[in-house]
Amino acid sequence: DTFPDGSIVEVLRHVKLPEGLYYGCWYVALTKPYTRGTGVFMNVGRVLTVQNPLHILSKCAEAGFHRLHDDASLGWYNWTVFARRKFYQMWDNHFALCLLRLGYDTAFVTGSNELLDARPYCSFPGQQQPMGACPAAEAPLSTGWTGTEPCTCVDEDGSENLNCGIHKAPVDTTIPRK
Numbered sequence: 001d002t003f004p005d006g007s008i009v010e011v012l013r014h015v016k017l018p019e020g021l022y023y024g025c026w027y028v029a030l031t032k033p034y035t036r037g038t039g040v041f042m043n044v045g046r047v048l049t050v051q052n053p054l055h056i057l058s059k060c061a062e063a064g065f066h067r068l069h070d071d072a073s074l075g076w077y078n079w080t081v082f083a084r085r086k087f088y089q090m091w092d093n094h095f096a097l098c099l100l101r102l103g104y105d106t107a108f109v110t111g112s113n114e115l116l117d118a119r120p121y122c123s124f125p126g127q128q129q130p131m132g133a134c135p136a137a138e139a140p141l142s143t144g145w146t147g148t149e150p151c152t153c154v155d156e157d158g159s160e161n162l163n164c165g166i167h168k169a170p171v172d173t174t175i176p177r178k
Contacts, residue, residue, distance in 0.1 A: 002049045002108060003031075008041045008147040011115060013162035015133045024096030025122035025135045027162070029108060029115040040162050041147030043140040044115065045105030052111045053095050060098035096123035133162050 003009060011027040030036045050056055096118035099107055107116045121136035134153035135141075141151040143164040151164035 002110070003044065003047065005044070005046045007044050007047070008142065009044055009115065010036050010038060010147070011040055011042050011162065012038050013040075013133055013135075014160055015131070016160055023123070024099070025117040025131055025139070027115040027117065029113050031113060038162070039143050040151060040153075040164055041142045042115070042117070043142070044108070045119070045140070046103065048099060048102065048104040048107045050107055050109055053107075053109055053114075053116070056095050056098050056107055056116075060094070060101060063102060133160050135162075 010030040012030055013025070013027045027042065030038065048056065048059070050059075095107070095116060099105070099116065099118035100120070100123060105117070105119050107118070108114075109116065117135065117139065119138075121138040122131065132155050134155035137152070139153075141153060141162075141164070143149045143151040153163055154165050
């Protein structure tokens with residue numbers, strides 16, 4: 001499954017621990033065969049479709065972007081990318097930086113149905129702190145049957161799931177329990 005630039009795609013995001021700085025915001029795109037029903041949609045903007053995330057880094061190396069960030073120690077994993085008969089060292093936080101350099105907003109990874117949002121609020125230079133389930137307020141999220149209603153994610157009480165303002169009901173501890 002692929003979709004054209006500017007598509008509205010239903011997404012799922014479940015984050016137990018905040019993602020690191022500049023990694024982008026990772027979602028599951030709810031396309032076939034995945035179940036739909038979160039009611040949270042995202043406009044993908046300009047999208048690059050790849051089979052796996054390493055293809056993003058290969059495209060970046062092929063385009064001549066060999067050094068994406070001055071501090072290569074920001075990443076957890078070191079990927080060796082072979083492009084144009086040369087090896088390049090890249091880190092896992094380079095996926096989002098690479099997309100930005102190539103002029104894309106998002107990448108759809110068909111092998112895992114993941115959607116990487118690399119726009120500045122989820123990566124460099126706009127991301128100010130690690131992201132939980134809710135991305136920054138600027139994220140192009142929507143809700144409703146056709147994904148046309150505004151959506152504001154509420155990140156309270158340690159919510160681990162992307163949502164559109166669903167608050168947890170407070171527990172009334174004054175009511176006696178039997």
